[in-house]
Amino acid sequence: MRYKTVSYTEPAVQMLDSHVFWMERALELAQQAGKIGEVPVGAILVKDSVCVAAAHNLREQSGNPITHAEMLAIQEASQKLGNWRLMDTVLYVTLEPCPMCAGAIVLARIPKVVYAAHDPKTGAAGTLYNIVQDERLNHQVELISGVCAEKSSALLKSFFKNRR
Numbered sequence: 127m128r129y130k131t132v133s134y135t136e137p138a139v140q141m142l143d144s145h146v147f148w149m150e151r152a153l154e155l156a157q158q159a160g161k162i163g164e165v166p167v168g169a170i171l172v173k174d175s176v177c178v179a180a181a182h183n184l185r186e187q188s189g190n191p192i193t194h195a196e197m198l199a200i201q202e203a204s205q206k207l208g209n210w211r212l213m214d215t216v217l218y219v220t221l222e223p224c225p226m227c228a229g230a231i232v233l234a235r236i237p238k239v240v241y242a243a244h245d246p247k248t249g250a251a252g253t254l255y256n257i258v259q260d261e262r263l264n265h266q267v268e269l270i271s272g273v274c275a276e277k278s279s280a281l282l283k284s285f286f287k288n289r290r
Contacts, residue, residue, distance in 0.1 A: 145240050148172055148218040149274040153242070153281065155182040155195070156220045160285045162187060169195035169219040171203040171212065171236075178215070179203035195219060196227035200234050211235045220278040222249035222271065228257035232265050240270040242278035 148170055155168025159182035171179040181198035185191060196219055204210050216238045223231060223239065228250035231239060239251060239258060250257045251269055258267035 144175070145218070145270065145273045148177075148216070149220070149240065149242055150277075151177070151180070152218045152220050153274060153277055155180055156278070156281055159183045159195070160281065166281050166285050167195045167219065167221045169199040169217060171199045171215050171217050173203075173207070173212075173215045178206050192226065194224065194227050196223055197230055200230050200236075204234070213237065216240060218273075220274075221245050221282065222251045222253055223258070224248040225250040225255060225257060228255070231258055231267060232263055235265050236267060238268040238270070240273050242272070242274045243282065244271065244275070 152168040152170045155170070156166040159168065160166035164183040164186050166183070168182045169180070170177055179199040179202035181195045181202060183195050184193040184198065196217065199217065200212065203212055203215065212234045215236055217231065217236050218240045220242045222241050222243065222245040224245070225248065241251060244253045246253055248254065251267075252259075252271065257263075258269060260266070
């Protein structure tokens with residue numbers, strides 16, 4: 127297994143604001159990604175206050191352009207739940223999804239996405255595009271943005287500064 131599956135219990139979520147709690151877990155995954163030379167993005171998929179999937183970017187490690195954190199988390203959750211329809215889930219991601227990931231979110235029928243930092247270059251959940259809420263598609267997603275945005279932005283800026 128290339129990425130860590132995370133398990134958290136419901137009582138821990140009740141102690142903190144749940145969006146902040148899960149985003150901080152996603153940020154931990156993003157930090158792990160940065161340590162191995164991956165763009166520091168983490169994603170966690172939650173159902174009934176339990177983490178069903180967790181991943182970070184693996185494009186450099188895998189040599190595969192579709193191994194974004196969101197794509198890996200969606201794939202893992204679908205396998206664990208035995209269904210491609212990820213109803214009653216919430217996806218937490220440290221960076222606004224790109225067009226590819228936004229499309230996968232819509233196709234997986236994920237009802238809610240919470241993300242930290244906006245992506246001015248490829249954001250497809252409200253910044254450049256809004257694929258996840260496009261009324262022409264058969265599924266729209268509830269969006270919450272800006273949760274732990276400063277931490278995520280700082281992590282990304284630090285990563286790219288160190289690469290230059």
